[in-house]
Amino acid sequence: MALLELRNVIRRFGDFTAVDNVSLSIETGEFFTLLGPSGCGKTTLLRLIAGFDTPDSGQILLDGEDIASTPPEKRSIHTVFQSYALFPHMTVTDNVAFPLKMSKVAPAEIRKRVEKALEEVQLSKFAHRFPHELSGGQKQRVAFARGLINRPRLLLMDEPLGALDAKLREDMQRELINLQKEVGITFIFVTHSQDEALALSQRIAVMNVGKIEQIGEPSTIYSAPANRFIADFIGKINLMEAGVTHISGEDMTLEIDGLGTITLPLKPAVQPGDRGVIAIRPEQVKVYALAERTEVPHAYTGKVLDFLYVGDVTTYVIELDNGVRMEALLANSAPGRARFFEVDDPVIVSWPQEAAQFLPDQP
Numbered sequence: 001m002a003l004l005e006l007r008n009v010i011r012r013f014g015d016f017t018a019v020d021n022v023s024l025s026i027e028t029g030e031f032f033t034l035l036g037p038s039g040c041g042k043t044t045l046l047r048l049i050a051g052f053d054t055p056d057s058g059q060i061l062l063d064g065e066d067i068a069s070t071p072p073e074k075r076s077i078h079t080v081f082q083s084y085a086l087f088p089h090m091t092v093t094d095n096v097a098f099p100l101k102m103s104k105v106a107p108a109e110i111r112k113r114v115e116k117a118l119e120e121v122q123l124s125k126f127a128h129r130f131p132h133e134l135s136g137g138q139k140q141r142v143a144f145a146r147g148l149i150n151r152p153r154l155l156l157m158d159e160p161l162g163a164l165d166a167k168l169r170e171d172m173q174r175e176l177i178n179l180q181k182e183v184g185i186t187f188i189f190v191t192h193s194q195d196e197a198l199a200l201s202q203r204i205a206v207m208n209v210g211k212i213e214q215i216g217e218p219s220t221i222y223s224a225p226a227n228r229f230i231a232d233f234i235g236k237i238n239l240m241e242a243g244v245t246h247i248s249g250e251d252m253t254l255e256i257d258g259l260g261t262i263t264l265p266l267k268p269a270v271q272p273g274d275r276g277v278i279a280i281r282p283e284q285v286k287v288y289a290l291a292e293r294t295e296v297p298h299a300y301t302g303k304v305l306d307f308l309y310v311g312d313v314t315t316y317v318i319e320l321d322n323g324v325r326m327e328a329l330l331a332n333s334a335p336g337r338a339r340f341f342e343v344d345d346p347v348i349v350s351w352p353q354e355a356a357q358f359l360p361d362q363p
């Protein structure tokens with residue numbers, strides 16, 4: 001049985017639907033992420049799960065039981081917020097001990113469990129400090145320790161790393177993965193950063209205007225996005241408008257606007273006349289000097305418009321002869337990488353057939 005199950009959950013504010021018929025189920029021990037742009041309903045959904053708010057319709061089940069009438073403090077769920085929400089007048093120890101005190105745990109037991117929790121988040125040395133004497137990352141670790149101290153079934157985290165700088169954020173991401181493995185508690189993590197979601201999660205639910213658009217493992221979401229919104233939202237991608245011209249057997253032929261035809265394996269339910277986009281990741285795009293290669297499949301000529309060198313990779317913007325622009329990501333350390341291109345260099349762009357996906361427009 002799933003640990004948490006949402007069935008057709010809807011939450012409206014006036015005539016605006018912030019959570020629009022969301023269904024999902026999360027297994028015990030999962031690191032599950034809600035990912036989506038600002039305003040898509042992530043926090044609203046988390047508040048419904050935590051019990052700070054109630055759905056207009058739909059069901060929320062924990063261990064198979066409807067928790068609609070269970071108040072937040074009676075749910076085995078704890079929420080960690082971006083703002084840490086620590087008590088400023090309490091030491092680290094007292095902040096972490098707080099939930100245990102509320103549950104009337106014996107003082108000796110509290111001492112033992114707080115010590116262990118502080119060890120888990122590597123804060124033993126800071127036990128007697130006050131929040132204002134801690135860095136952002138340390139404060140967030142206190143919040144995690146407090147969240148884990150009661151061993152909830154579910155830990156909800158709403159952009160917990162949002163206030164940290166890039167380097168610290170990466171360190172904390174690594175720590176979070178280890179912490180979750182160590183404590184074995186199910187995490188629901190909210191972020192609008194696709195990098196963070198890809199790095200941390202076992203599964204990701206991508207949200208857009210209140211709806212879940214796709215749920216899957218990071219590699220699936222990245223390599224097989226269900227639609228144009230997801231393709232565009234997760235990582236960089238080249239999107240080219242295209243229409244299906246005909247279908248024969250297992251294949252479909254598409255006309256990419258201004259570029260020519262390509263043939264791809266047929267996708268279910270696709271019909272001649274359908275429109276959509278051809279999506280190709282920049283790291284799948286190959287670039288050759290015009291003189292270097294003559295016979296590559298899907299080869300289109302163009303010239304280098306711009307490039308950005310970022311250490312291990314270079315991103316090239318190529319303008320094809322028909323005006324279509326493509327980005328190509330070339331690893332600077334790639335074996336056989338003999339040369340770099342300059343602006344205005346004439347080049348050939350191509351990609352392996354399986355790198356291109358057709359994402360039909362939604363009706």
Ligand SMILES: Nc1ncnc2c1ncn2[C@@H]1O[C@H](COP(=O)(O)OP(=O)(O)OP(=O)(O)O)[C@@H](O)[C@H]1O
Pocket residue numbers: 013018036037038039040041042043044045192
């Ligand atoms: N109490 C409320 N009353 C009216 N509208 C609300 C309320 N709470 C949220 N909303 C609206 O619901 C939508 C979803 O808000 P929510 O806070 O869930 O977004 P989010 O995905 O968490 O965004 P962010 O990444 O910016 O935190 C927004 O358009 C917001 O304005």
Ligand SMILES: [Mg+2]
Pocket residue numbers: 042043044158
């Ligand atoms: Mg939010």
